[in-house]
Amino acid sequence: MSFEPLKGVRVLDLTSVVVGPVCTWRLSQYGAEVVKVESPEGDLMRGLGGLSPTGQHSGAYLHFNRGKRNICLDLKKKGAREAIDKLIASADVIVANMRPQALERLGLDAATVRARHPDKIYCLITGYGTDGPYSGLPTYDSVVQGATGMAGLMLARDGAPAYVPLLICDHVAGEIAAGAILAAVVERKSSGAGCSIEVPMFETMAAFVLQEHLAQQSFDPPVGPPGDLRLLSPHNKPIQTADGWISFTINTDPQVRAFLKATDRQELLDDPRFSSVAARARNVAQWFEVRGAPLTSRTTEQWLQILRAADIAVQPCHTLDSLPRDPHLEAVGLIDFEDHPTEGRTAAIRSSIRFEDAYPARRSPAQPRGADTRGLLAELGYDADAISALLSDGAAQATPQT
Amino acid sequence: MSFEPLKGVRVLDLTSVVVGPVCTWRLSQYGAEVVKVESPEGDLMRGLGGLSPTGQHSGAYLHFNRGKRNICLDLKKKGAREAIDKLIASADVIVANMRPQALERLGLDAATVRARHPDKIYCLITGYGTDGPYSGLPTYDSVVQGATGMAGLMLARDGAPAYVPLLICDHVAGEIAAGAILAAVVERKSSGAGCSIEVPMFETMAAFVLQEHLAQQSFDPPVGPPGDLRLLSPHNKPIQTADGWISFTINTDPQVRAFLKATDRQELLDDPRFSSVAARARNVAQWFEVRGAPLTSRTTEQWLQILRAADIAVQPCHTLDSLPRDPHLEAVGLIDFEDHPTEGRTAAIRSSIRFEDAYPARRSPAQPRGADTRGLLAELGYDADAISALLSDGAAQATPQT
Numbered sequence: 001m002s003f004e005p006l007k008g009v010r011v012l013d014l015t016s017v018v019v020g021p022v023c024t025w026r027l028s029q030y031g032a033e034v035v036k037v038e039s040p041e042g043d044l045m046r047g048l049g050g051l052s053p054t055g056q057h058s059g060a061y062l063h064f065n066r067g068k069r070n071i072c073l074d075l076k077k078k079g080a081r082e083a084i085d086k087l088i089a090s091a092d093v094i095v096a097n098m099r100p101q102a103l104e105r106l107g108l109d110a111a112t113v114r115a116r117h118p119d120k121i122y123c124l125i126t127g128y129g130t131d132g133p134y135s136g137l138p139t140y141d142s143v144v145q146g147a148t149g150m151a152g153l154m155l156a157r158d159g160a161p162a163y164v165p166l167l168i169c170d171h172v173a174g175e176i177a178a179g180a181i182l183a184a185v186v187e188r189k190s191s192g193a194g195c196s197i198e199v200p201m202f203e204t205m206a207a208f209v210l211q212e213h214l215a216q217q218s219f220d221p222p223v224g225p226p227g228d229l230r231l232l233s234p235h236n237k238p239i240q241t242a243d244g245w246i247s248f249t250i251n252t253d254p255q256v257r258a259f260l261k262a263t264d265r266q267e268l269l270d271d272p273r274f275s276s277v278a279a280r281a282r283n284v285a286q287w288f289e290v291r292g293a294p295l296t297s298r299t300t301e302q303w304l305q306i307l308r309a310a311d312i313a314v315q316p317c318h319t320l321d322s323l324p325r326d327p328h329l330e331a332v333g334l335i336d337f338e339d340h341p342t343e344g345r346t347a348a349i350r351s352s353i354r355f356e357d358a359y360p361a362r363r364s365p366a367q368p369r370g371a372d373t374r375g376l377l378a379e380l381g382y383d384a385d386a387i388s389a390l391l392s393d394g395a396a397q398a399t400p401q402t
Numbered sequence: 403m404s405f406e407p408l409k410g411v412r413v414l415d416l417t418s419v420v421v422g423p424v425c426t427w428r429l430s431q432y433g434a435e436v437v438k439v440e441s442p443e444g445d446l447m448r449g450l451g452g453l454s455p456t457g458q459h460s461g462a463y464l465h466f467n468r469g470k471r472n473i474c475l476d477l478k479k480k481g482a483r484e485a486i487d488k489l490i491a492s493a494d495v496i497v498a499n500m501r502p503q504a505l506e507r508l509g510l511d512a513a514t515v516r517a518r519h520p521d522k523i524y525c526l527i528t529g530y531g532t533d534g535p536y537s538g539l540p541t542y543d544s545v546v547q548g549a550t551g552m553a554g555l556m557l558a559r560d561g562a563p564a565y566v567p568l569l570i571c572d573h574v575a576g577e578i579a580a581g582a583i584l585a586a587v588v589e590r591k592s593s594g595a596g597c598s599i600e601v602p603m604f605e606t607m608a609a610f611v612l613q614e615h616l617a618q619q620s621f622d623p624p625v626g627p628p629g630d631l632r633l634l635s636p637h638n639k640p641i642q643t644a645d646g647w648i649s650f651t652i653n654t655d656p657q658v659r660a661f662l663k664a665t666d667r668q669e670l671l672d673d674p675r676f677s678s679v680a681a682r683a684r685n686v687a688q689w690f691e692v693r694g695a696p697l698t699s700r701t702t703e704q705w706l707q708i709l710r711a712a713d714i715a716v717q718p719c720h721t722l723d724s725l726p727r728d729p730h731l732e733a734v735g736l737i738d739f740e741d742h743p744t745e746g747r748t749a750a751i752r753s754s755i756r757f758e759d760a761y762p763a764r765r766s767p768a769q770p771r772g773a774d775t776r777g778l779l780a781e782l783g784y785d786a787d788a789i790s791a792l793l794s795d796g797a798a799q800a801t802p803q804t
Contacts, residue, residue, distance in 0.1 A: 003585075003589070003597070005585045005586065005588040005589035005592065006585070006588065026581065030585040030588075044653060044654070044679065047679050047680050047683060048632070048653065048679055048683060049617070049630065050617040050618055050626075050630060050631070050683075051617075051618050051625045051626050051683075052618075052620075052621065052625060053621060053625060055680065058617070059616050059617040059618065059619070059620030059621075060613065060614055060617065060630065062620055063612070063613035063614075063616070063620070064613060127715070128730060129734065129756075131733075131734065132730045132733040132734040133729055133730050133733055134717075134730040137710065137715070138713060138714070138715040139715045139717075140651035140653065140715045141651070142638065142649055142650075142651050143649045143650060143651055143715045143716060143717050144717075145649065146640050146647070146648070146649025146717050146718070146719040146720070147649065147717035147718070147719075147720060147728070148720065148725065149719075149720040149721060149722055149724075149725040150568070151639075151640045151647070151649060151719045152719055152720050152721040152722060152724075152725070153567040153568070153722070154567065155647075155719070155721065156567075156721065156722065157567050158564070160639075161639065161640040161647050161719050162560070162639050162640070163633070163638060163639060163640070163649075164566050164568075164570075165555040165556065165558075165559050165630075165633040165634055165638075166552070166555070166566075166610075166611065166614055166615075166633065167614055167630075167633070168566075168570070171610065171613075171614065172574055172577065175574065175577055175578050175581060176577055176755070177755075178581050179428065179577060179580050179581035179584055180755050180757075182581055182584035182585055182587075182588060183405075183407045183408070183432040183584055184407065184757070185584075185588050186407040186408065186432075186584060186587050186588055186591060187405070187407035189588060189591040189592065190407065190591065195405070195757055195758055196756075196757070196758055196759065197755065197756070197757055198755065198756040198759075199754070199755050200754060202730065203730075203731065203734060203736055203754035204754040204755065206725060206728070206731055206736060206754070207736060207751050207752075207753075207754045208568075208573065209568065209725065210465070210725065210726065210736075210737065210751055211462065211465035211466060211573075211751055212462055212465075212568055212569055212573065213461075213568075213722050214461050214465070214722075214726065214737075214749055214751070215451070215452040215453075215460070215461040215462065216452055216453050216454075216461065217461070217722075217726065217749070218454075218461035218464055218465070218748055218749040219454065219455060219461075219745060219746065219747065219748055219749070220739055220746065220747035220748070220749075223453045223454060223455060224452075224453050225722075225723075226722035226723060226726075227722050228451065228452055228462065228567075228569075229452070230450075231565070231567040231568065231569070232567055236544065236565060236567075237553075237562075237563065237564050237565060238548055238553045238563040238564070238565070245548070245553070245557070245563050246548065247544055247545045247547065247548025247549065247553060247565075248544075248545060249542035249543070249544050249545055251446060251450065251542065252446070277446065277449050277450055278449050278457065281449060281450060281452075281453075308539065311540060312540070313529070313539070313540040313541045313542045313545045314545060315536075315541075315545050315546075315548050315549035316548070316549070317548040317549075317551075317553045317554055317557070317563050318548070318549060318550065318551040318554050319551060319554040319557065319558065320551055320554060320555070320558065320615050320616075320619075320627075320628035320629050321627075321628060322551075322554075323550065323551040323554070323608060323611065323612065324612065324616065324619065324628075326549070326608070327535055328530060328534045328535050328536040328604065328605075329605065329608055331533075331534040331535055332531065332533065332534040332605060334605055334608060334609060334612075335612070335616075337622055343621060344621065344622065345621065345622035346620055346621055346622070347616055347619070347620040347621075347622075349609050349612055349613055349616070350609075351609075352601070352602060352605035352606040352608070352609045353578070353579075353582050353599065353600065353601050353606065354531075354598075354599070354600040355582075355586070355597055355598070355599055356597055356598055357598065357600075
């Protein structure tokens with residue numbers, strides 16, 4: 001039995017690039033019918049996200065846009081504005097990540113939409129919210145990483161600022177926005193009320209960083225400098241083995257004792273610097289030095305056996321080449337292949353989450369721009385002549401062009 | 403008007419450390435009544451998460467456990483097991499992040515609980531799911547970072563593996579789990595059905611990494627190596643100014659032209675290597691070299707003015723010292739201070755998300771272990787004598803000890 005709690009919930013997706021598409025992809029995993037509105041210029045991620053057979057469906061684009069129908073409209077044209085008004089009327093949820101000013105110019109901002117449709121859920125994902133000094137500024141993932149101190153964490157640890165090599169702010173804020181929309185759907189199920197939701201990436205990810213790293217500055221007066229000192233220790237890193245790298249963490253006292261024995265450092269077993277969680281927190285630099293010493297006397301596989309026998313959390317460090325071939329991921333079937341309309345065989349990454357012992361049903365691959373333009377316009381009540389008029393005017397585009 | 407879609411939804415929180423507490427914290431933001439069950443040994447994060455006046459409420463503990471009531475039970479004692487059965491009966495949602503074997507030993511696994519209470523939503527957050535070769539192995543955030551290739555991304559970019567200095571896998575999987583529970587609440591509102599949810603951290607974060615970085619290997623045959631080459635370029639980093647570091651990203655053609663003009667590199671304006679998104683993707687190494695050159699001729703403030711005038715996304719790079727004093731965060735009031743029962747004045751990080759132009763109501767600070775033991779036992783129907791018996795047996799503990 002498939003888990004589709006959002007079945008029958010239509011999401012009008014006015015987003016592009018990453019943060020918005022992640023949000024609506026997650027909603028589609030839960031059964032929502034997502035209609036992605038794409039401009040004739042196309043979503044930047046189609047090309048920017050990497051190479052693809054046609055140049056139109058980068059891997060990132062594919063994975064973030066599964067399970068969505070696609071209509072291509074030129075919102076600068078009057079005919080497209082009428083079509084989008086019909087799409088809004090037919091939707092339960094509208095998600096946008098354009099800048100607030102651009103939405104207002106188009107009359108697609110939350111206030112305008114909800115004045116006519118108070119029962120809609122409207123989620124606006126912005127860089128910096130709709131007030132405060134940064135409001136309305138453009139942003140991208142790496143800029144938010146800099147602004148939220150993520151790059152500064154690397155500076156503190158490594159001596160040079162660096163980005164997390166993931167679209168971490170976009171990706172996480174998109175997941176959080178999906179949760180906020182689900183919360184609003186719960187409310188609407190109870191009270192029937194719509195809701196305007198605003199998810200500012202900068203504040204959201206600043207809160208994310210500060211929850212972890214405000215640390216000693218969470219107190220007035222502060223009890224020390226900010227920062228989780230364990231995470232900021234240069235010794236907190238993967239450990240080199242004879243033939244690779246492993247990751248392990250040792251937190252509890254029994255794990256620490258087992259680790260010291262397994263690595264032939266019995267002399268530290270009764271060292272008061274390391275004898276309790278509190279003691280190791282006080283002596284974090286020295287503890288991480290012990291923990292972070294290379295283990296080149298044995299191979300990764302040998303260390304995995306020894307440390308797992310001591311109930312220590314340990315894994316090999318994967319690379320992008322080895323990760324998709326991880327034996328656990330292969331056994332549970334995280335990645336499968338399917339046929340894409342234009343790109344041949346493409347990878348489908350399924351939901352990692354099981355509901356009632358089953359994964360959500362696999363949905364359609366990410367569609368070419370305008371693949372559903374004709375079908376969606378027909379569903380909105382446009383007849384064949386009206387659709388042709390929109391297409392010939394350029395207000396709508398369909399793929400394949402016919 | 404406060405947004406509390408989960409008002410009246412009781413969440414029994416059997417979690418500790420980070421991933422589970424993040425999940426239930428997020429649910430509390432949406433109005434759920436969260437009851438955290440803590441062991442007499444206490445949640446590891448109370449001490450491990452950093453210093454605090456009493457040593458019992460690290461910053462991370464405080465921020466991830468806001469808005470929860472706290473009952474302290476020793477589940478090895480019979481009296482505590484009876485109390486937990488009553489708590490389960492009174493709850494709508496149960497969240498656990500113990501290992502599956504431990505939950506089964508306690509009779510607190512999803513199958514046992516839902517056999518008696520099929521209408522409950524039960525979310526199990528695990529390291530590695532309940533099948534596949536890694537099932538049941540212990541894990542921690544950094545181990546998942548290694549196993550999902552995050553450390554390997556740093557190896558690919560920087561020549562040495564390193565962790566993201568955040569509890570990124572715990573923190574993100576916790577947010578995603580909260581979304582999954584919200585989806586199950588939507589289902590329950592519609593059909594009345596409960597649900598067993600399983601969120602395996604490894605698969606969830608492997609999917610997260612692969613969505614971004616499977617890239618050219620998303621195709622069969624592959625069109626190139628895995629990896630988002632923009633993110634893996636060593637030139638994709640904050641840029642040094644005369645007095646600090648700035649972050650900016652330039653994606654569109656108009657932004658590129660504005661940037662080249664502002665940085666006095668007019669000679670590149672007509673360079674075909676950089677003239678379009680596709681051209682820059684093909685020449686990503688050279689493009690990032692242009693983009694990544696130091697800008698030490700002007701100060702951060704001067705560059706902010708110049709680049710913002712060109713509508714380029716740019717921000718200064720914050721450190722943990724400067725982030726809480728960011729003028730935008732101060733203007734919108736992300737952090738406020740409140741009185742904590744044992745730690746004096748403590749920081750309260752509010753929700754970054756607005757609903758109907760208001761932030762969710764601030765809820766209680768994270769409570770001392772057992773702060774609500776007496777009150778919750780009384781609500782479950784225990785009279786004063788029965789409560790005293792549980793306390794004197796050690797099946798329950800209350801703080802302050804009286």
